[in-house]
Amino acid sequence: MKQHRLAAAVALVGLVLAGCDSQTNPELETPAQKASYGIGLNMGKSLAQEGMDDLDSKAVAQGIEDAIGKKEQRLKDDELVEAFAFLQKRAEERMAALNEESAKAGKKFLEENGKREGVVTTESGLQYEVLKKAEGDQPKATDVVSVHYEGKLTDGSVFDSSIERGTPIELPVSGVIPGWVEGLQLMHVGEKYKLYIPSELAYGEQSPTPAIPANSVLVFELELLAIKAAGSEQ
Known part of the structure; x- marks a missing residue:
């Protein structure tokens, strides 16, 4: 800061x-x-x-x-400068410690989660489990899709949900975080997956909102409703 x-x-x-x-x-x-x-x-x-x-x-x-x-x-200006520098350094040290703690907790969560039956870990480190299977088409990176989702932290706290809003969203497959880009292309229309996304496939050391701390593993329930792009095989 x-x-x-x-x-x-x-x-x-x-x-x-x-x-x-x-x-x-x-x-x-x-x-x-x-x-x-x-x-x-x-x-x-x-x-x-x-x-x-x-x-x-x-x-x-x-x-x-x-x-x-x-x-x-x-107080003199030099005293104020010294005080601000102290607070800034302290805040940076606190944030670094919190980020390190979050990264360790995320790594431990994924190690344990990956051992559960039904959870698949891809080469990138993305983990997923199929909650509902279907035989629809699979989207490509160039497609636009319609989805319903709910995003949580590993402690179960919800930070975003189209389900709560009652309205699915349309988005380009290539225009989202890497964990979604990969996960969406594994899915068939009509399927519902649970994605466990390592921080490096999400927001990494950034905190996009106060609800998502830096280095957070993100958990999404994701349902692929439709492929919207013209020319896709449906």
Whole structure:
């Protein structure tokens, strides 16, 4: 995380805190008040995710108050730079440790999962099991398909589901994460698979959303409903 990002985040949190005028229960009636609360809530979650959960909210608010009131800074610039550098380094160290722990847990999960009856492990490391067989056509990398899916982490928490939304999605086979690209081409129309996707075939060391930590193994129940591309054999 870059220093200016941390500084901007702290400033936003401070702005929200100062706007609440130090009230324990600020009013949340007007659109501006609700938006202010939303900014603080989202920024607080972001900071906590990045290991900034011990920031002193009173000190943040004081900094904003001093700046708005054009008061003399209580700390010199070089002290602030040193403090930001410390927080940045600490956050990076925490994130590296969490990423390493996640990678180890994912590897262990796949090793154990691969021993289960019915689970097939491909050369790439993708694991799958067939939940429902069918005799339809198989898509190619150049096709567009219609699918229903539900994505979970290995702890069972759902991060995305077309099933919950009640609407299947159409997507190009080659336009998704590598684990899906491979898995879809193994399937026949009408089949339902369970895919266990190693992080290197998903998002790797990136965290695309707070719901998907870096180095996560992803588990998908995937049903291939149709091949939509013109010219495909159906």
